[in-house]
Amino acid sequence: MRVLxxxxxxxxxxxxxxxxxxxxxxNLLYSQIELHREFGGVVPELASRDxxxxxxxxxxxxxxxxxxxxxxxxxxxxxxxxxxVGALLVGASIAKSLALAWNIPSLGIHHMEGHLxxxxxxxxxxxxPFVALLVSGGHTQLMACHEPENYDLLGESQDDAAGEAFDxxxxxxxxxxxxxxxxxxxATEGKAARFSFPRPxxxxxxxxxxxxxxxxxxxxxxxSLKVLSQQDKADIAVAFQEAVVDTxxxxxxRALAATGMNSLVIAGGVSANVALRxxxxxxxxxxxxxxxxxxxxxxxxxxxxxxxAGYHRLSKGHxxxxxxxxxxxxxxxxx
Amino acid sequence: xxxxxxxxxxxxxxxxxxxxLQLGEEIIDRTRGKEVASSRYHSRDILPxxxxxxxxxxxxxxxxxxxxxxxxxxxxTGLRIAAGIVQGLAYGLRLPVVPVSxxxxxxxVAFREGIQCRVxxxxxxxxxxxxxxxxxxxxxVACLLGPEMVVDVTQTPRQEEGTWLxxxxxxxxxxxxxxxxxxxxxxxxxxVTCPTVENLLTLGRWKLARGETLSALEVRPKxxxxxxxxxxxxxxxxxxxxxxxxxxxxx
Numbered sequence: 001m002r003v004l005x006x007x008x009x010x011x012x013x014x015x016x017x018x019x020x021x022x023x024x025x026x027n028l029l030y031s032q033i034e035l036h037r038e039f040g041g042v043v044p045e046l047a048s049r050d051x052x053x054x055x056x057x058x059x060x061x062x063x064x065x066x067x068x069x070x071x072x073x074x075x076x077x078x079x080x081x082x083x084x085v086g087a088l089l090v091g092a093s094i095a096k097s098l099a100l101a102w103n104i105p106s107l108g109i110h111h112m113e114g115h116l117x118x119x120x121x122x123x124x125x126x127x128x129p130f131v132a133l134l135v136s137g138g139h140t141q142l143m144a145c146h147e148p149e150n151y152d153l154l155g156e157s158q159d160d161a162a163g164e165a166f167d168x169x170x171x172x173x174x175x176x177x178x179x180x181x182x183x184x185x186x187a188t189e190g191k192a193a194r195f196s197f198p199r200p201x202x203x204x205x206x207x208x209x210x211x212x213x214x215x216x217x218x219x220x221x222x223x224s225l226k227v228l229s230q231q232d233k234a235d236i237a238v239a240f241q242e243a244v245v246d247t248x249x250x251x252x253x254r255a256l257a258a259t260g261m262n263s264l265v266i267a268g269g270v271s272a273n274v275a276l277r278x279x280x281x282x283x284x285x286x287x288x289x290x291x292x293x294x295x296x297x298x299x300x301x302x303x304x305x306x307x308x309a310g311y312h313r314l315s316k317g318h319x320x321x322x323x324x325x326x327x328x329x330x331x332x333x334x335x
Numbered sequence: 336x337x338x339x340x341x342x343x344x345x346x347x348x349x350x351x352x353x354x355x356l357q358l359g360e361e362i363i364d365r366t367r368g369k370e371v372a373s374s375r376y377h378s379r380d381i382l383p384x385x386x387x388x389x390x391x392x393x394x395x396x397x398x399x400x401x402x403x404x405x406x407x408x409x410x411x412t413g414l415r416i417a418a419g420i421v422q423g424l425a426y427g428l429r430l431p432v433v434p435v436s437x438x439x440x441x442x443x444v445a446f447r448e449g450i451q452c453r454v455x456x457x458x459x460x461x462x463x464x465x466x467x468x469x470x471x472x473x474x475x476v477a478c479l480l481g482p483e484m485v486v487d488v489t490q491t492p493r494q495e496e497g498t499w500l501x502x503x504x505x506x507x508x509x510x511x512x513x514x515x516x517x518x519x520x521x522x523x524x525x526x527v528t529c530p531t532v533e534n535l536l537t538l539g540r541w542k543l544a545r546g547e548t549l550s551a552l553e554v555r556p557k558x559x560x561x562x563x564x565x566x567x568x569x570x571x572x573x574x575x576x577x578x579x580x581x582x583x584x585x586x
Contacts, residue, residue, distance in 0.1 A: 093419025101427020
């Protein structure tokens with residue numbers, strides 16, 4: 001059984017094919033980062049225009065690259081939300097009409113469930129139950145995952161997502177979009193001891209996050225320096241990154257304690273951050289729990305996770321009708 | 336033996352959603368929203384409606400010969416939904432696609448036997464701008480005279496004098512400016528803003544007969560206008576309802 005997966009929720013066009021015996025047999029990704037860089041963030045109309053140009057040629061290429069014929073594909077999975085509505089509609093329109101033409105089921109996938117399941121695309125996947133940290137440019141959430149499709153929200157960001165805070169601070173420091181890798185690079189040259197940034201919402205109990213105040217603190221720190229040297233920027237980058245990483249680590253530790261679970265799965269674009277991985281590895285060693293990350297290739301948005309999630313849903317007998325229906329806002333607990 | 340041509344037509348460029356089938360001489364028209372905007376299709380209705388039309392006609396999707404696609408200009412998101420559907424169906428069924436200008440379709444509304452005049456289509460775009468195109472009839476179909484464009488109402492290209500008919504809502508507010516910049520006087524204005532399935536199919540059949548087709552991989556909306564790029568947004572955030580809603584479009 002093979003499932004075609006299409007991801008168009010934001011600024012990456014992803015197309016992949018999952019085979020139940022061979023795993024991911026095609027995985028194409030087209031990133032629009034260059035297109036949006038000069039605007040310091042994603043321009044929805046430009047993103048949608050690019051998706052409608054790229055998606056179908058990438059489907060064609062994925063079939064060719066994997067030696068799949070149309071009749072080898074048993075279902076088409078696409079990201080139905082959350083995300084930019086115009087971008088989601090492109091993937092949904094193509095996926096559902098192609099599924100109609102091929103007379104196979106189509107399946108709308110929750111983008112963050114895709115990210116979550118990407119961590120299971122390894123030789124040694126975690127067993128349920130586990131705590132999942134979903135951390136990206138659009139989300140920062142802690143979930144209790146009891147079994148497939150049975151998730152409880154433990155806590156989430158009350159304002160900016162962690163990745164969004166990285167992007168905004170990168171802009172303040174004159175670094176390119178996306179901010180995560182840019183700040184992580186610069187931070188390697190920074191002196192961690194110079195600035196002390198707050199760890200928001202850690203002094204009180206609870207599993208929610210807030211990164212907006214940290215952003216303001218960064219802005220004030222920059223304003224307090226008359227001239228911003230390269231070393232200043234690096235020192236701020238490392239202090240900011242440490243504050244985000246530390247905050248996330250504290251909340252993960254609390255979530256593990258609150259649920260009594262001893263596996264932690266990290267998913268989403270920010271899970272590629274090396275400092276975050278190091279911090280959580282220390283945590284897992286200290287608590288004798290296991291921590292799982294997706295393959296670096298699968299940390300960003302991609303079609304493979306959507307194809308894989310589609311395979312899961314198809315095996316469970318999920319089907320949907322022909323209506324093109326996307327959900328720009330879609331809490332994962334509604335799954 | 337007469338070959339019965341079977342075509343699927345779709346256009347989401349206007350406030351109406353055009354969906355139709357050509358079955359030999361017969362046309363099935365499932366257009367919605369021409370009179371009452373609230374009756375227009377939501378994007379979720381398009382594929383089920385196509386399936387219903389086919390069921391009524393007792394035919395399968397694989398019996399369609401080509402897809403006629405109203406390329407625009409029009410609502411960006413609307414055009415992309417139609418383009419996505421046309422791409423998916425045409426790729427999956429290995430069908431040729433006939434792209435048709437939605438403005439030429441509007442010009443076609445003015446056609447009647449023996450008509451001699453030329454047609455200038457002007458559709459409201461933004462503020463002082465209109466989507467603009469000129470057409471004349473040849474072999475019963477509206478053929479493009481000059482390039483279609485989006486243009487300030489005072490900057491339209493000068494046209495030869497003669498008998499001209501205006502079509503579209505762009506004439507409503509800007510008739511004086513347009514006539515002045517074009518150097519013409521209209522005989523009359525047809526204030527239609529939505530093309531029809533019949534006209535879409537007329538132009539589509541004509542182009543199909545001339546082999547003016549695209550493969551699924553070549554199908555694109557005809558935006559004619561660059562997006563406004565003031566103020567990029569960050570990656571979507573689940574709490575940010577209002578901003579996200581601005582980009583929302585339903586057809």
